[in-house]
Amino acid sequence: MTTTEGAAAGTGPSRVLVLNSGSSSVKYQLLDMRDHSRLASGLVERIGEETSRLVHTPLTGGGGEPRERTGRIADHEAALKAAADELAADGLGLDSPELAAIGHRVVHGGLRFTEPTVITDEVLKEIERLVPVAPLHNPANITGIRTAQALRPDLPQVAVFDTAFHTTMPEYAARYAIDVETADAHRIRRYGFHGTSHAYVSRKTAELLGRAPQDVNVIVLHLGNGASASAVAGGRCVETSMGLTPLEGLVMGTRSGDIDPAVTFHLKRVAGMSADEIDVLLNKKSGLVGLCGDNDMREIRRRVDEGDERAALAFDIYVHRLKKYIGAYSAVLGRVDAVVFTAGVGENSAPVREAAIAGLEELGLVVDADLNAVRSGAPRLISPDYARVAVAVVPTDEELEIAGQTFALIDN
The missing domain is CATH 3.30.420.40 (ATPase, nucleotide binding domain)
Incomplete structure (x- = not known):
């Protein structure tokens, strides 16, 4: 690409x-x-x-x-x-x-x-x-x-x-396990989103490590109001958390992320909700805002520090989902060279980064508390020198990525 x-x-x-x-x-x-x-x-x-x-x-x-x-x-x-x-x-x-x-x-x-x-x-x-x-x-x-x-x-x-970076996913990662003819007729498969961010950040992470992108395996956690994870092997996406739409995957500001599909049938049968009402529920009234009424991580952390139980549960659910994806993508990649946080929450919330990595020492992941607390707009490592897997913060720059791809195309 x-x-x-x-x-x-x-x-x-x-x-x-x-x-x-x-x-x-x-x-x-x-x-x-x-x-x-x-x-x-x-x-x-x-x-x-x-x-x-x-x-x-x-x-x-x-x-x-x-x-x-x-x-x-x-x-x-x-x-x-x-x-x-x-x-x-x-x-x-x-x-x-x-x-x-x-x-x-x-x-x-x-x-x-x-x-x-x-x-x-x-x-x-x-x-x-x-x-x-x-x-x-x-x-x-x-x-x-x-x-x-x-x-x-x-x-x-x-x-x-947005979807282009994820088109390198193997078919077994992109396909849903539903009837093939139905899926093909209606273009139902996993496409993934935030691709310009995942492309930019995975490449910049390789630079931060002083290595070529084709030599590095990276888990990218793009955590904004919309949030997605990707597993990038040698510069190519092999798995990502969002699917047919940006609803699948991580807990987000207003989106539920992963959910049993039968919840939608249940809401229709038991609550009498229409398809449009369920769509609004899962996309605009769920995630952090559905759990605690706030989708601003700064406000949620303030409430957690004050002992607010709903905010604490929302934070714990958010972090638990992150840990699940880090673990899953570690298995998909086999070898992980770096886990990198980006976008608004990923770049600015030290508590999220600390909590997401805590307990993953057996995977080679450790965060240095002092490095994690530093506020900076520059790409940086927040793991100690002895860590087997680097943990990094790399600010995303989707506009520069789009401009670069645009200019490279028309300048050739």
């Missing part, structure tokens, strides 16, 4: 605009691939509401103060135009000859898209055909792509897929 390595710019245009379009939001970053520097970033949220909000932050020359505007932004086209106006105010407009491409985060690429892909009409049609397996994500991604195409029809637009 194309990576950010080797994506140094030559003498031509070197800027890449990265767009992450959600159902009611657009996140963006402008990067210069000559030195991987960030020129600007921003967020447009609550699109279509009277209380729409845009926050734009210029990052050149040591950074600048965020600029905020509020008021109705009708749709994604208006949101992207507003972002373009903010960029233009900093001399970074979308009409700049320095802009080489626009890279789009696309959540679901199915089995067809295993690499970053220049967006054509046929590619867009295939992304649309995948909407049934990603109804919450792909439609918003498509809207962002079409809007950007309308604003800069002459510019290469590249899709970078």
